[in-house]
Amino acid sequence: MDMFNRTGLMDKNKLFEIFEYLNERLKENQLQLEITIYGGSIMTMVYDNRPATKDIDCVFSETNDKLLNSILDITKFTFNLSDGWINEEIKEPLKAILKEDKETYKIYSNLKILKPKAEQLLAMKVLAARPEPAKDFVDAYILCKDLNITTKDKLMEIISTYIPLTFLGDRQISFIRYLGEDLGYDWK
Structure with missing residues (x-):
């Protein structure tokens, strides 16, 4: 087995x-x-x-x-x-x-x-923004790489296509900032 x-x-x-x-x-x-x-x-x-x-x-x-x-x-x-x-x-x-x-x-x-589609999945991962051991952060990182997202504006455009921006709270904002940082971008 x-x-x-x-x-x-x-x-x-x-x-x-x-x-x-x-x-x-x-x-x-x-x-x-x-x-x-x-x-x-x-x-x-x-x-x-x-x-x-x-x-x-x-x-x-x-x-x-x-x-x-x-x-x-x-x-x-x-x-x-x-x-x-x-x-x-x-x-x-x-x-x-x-x-x-x-x-x-x-x-x-x-x-x-x-x-x-990958864009929708990425928006859902950002909305969930669960802490480890959930894999939302790693998944979002991979999806950003796959979709060639290099700017916060592009990420926010994708998110707003699928999720009302009013749903983004402190947890999601921190998630986005750390995501940018890990990808090597300043998404302050």
């Missing part, structure tokens, strides 16, 4: 195995599902900056909840996943989003995986 199975973490390969398994169970039950993934699972699968994630932050499309919950329970058992491996708590912070910019990440026969 590998380290990730023992710790309940899901690395990139395990996440893809889980999604393939989910697709097969959906196909058996003649069910189509669209899932939008956020957070650590995106950073693990798309940006390769995390070795693993403990949960899949996601939102499901409207579907047969009873059947889907059964499929998720079977998946949890099959992969020895911890409670909370599917985390739909992302729905609450999504209420603060001015607009969603989603793009298709992967399509299986019965499962379609969407993800927010």
Whole structure:
């Protein structure tokens, strides 16, 4: 048994195995599902900056909840996943989003995986601005590098596209300043 199975973490390969398994169970039950993934699972699968994630932050499309919950329970058992491996708590912070910019990440026969564009994900990371051990700062740093953001004005433009600036408090302002500093810029 590998380290990730023992710790309940899901690395990139395990996440893809889980999604393939989910697709097969959906196909058996003649069910189509669209899932939008956020957070650590995106950073693990798309940006390769995390070795693993403990949960899949996601939102499901409207579907047969009873059947889907059964499929998720079977998946949890099959992969020895911890409670909370599917985390739909992302729905609450999504209420603060001015607009969603989603793009298709992967399509299986019965499962379609969407993800927010990098700009939206960055704005969400800044809004969350959780202290360590949360990975918001590292994720925001990687997203800034990926998006070639070198000025505070550019970052604020992206944030204001997705988040009302009135939601930015002391924690987020400090987060932005430290982010600029770590990137090598003076964002005072």
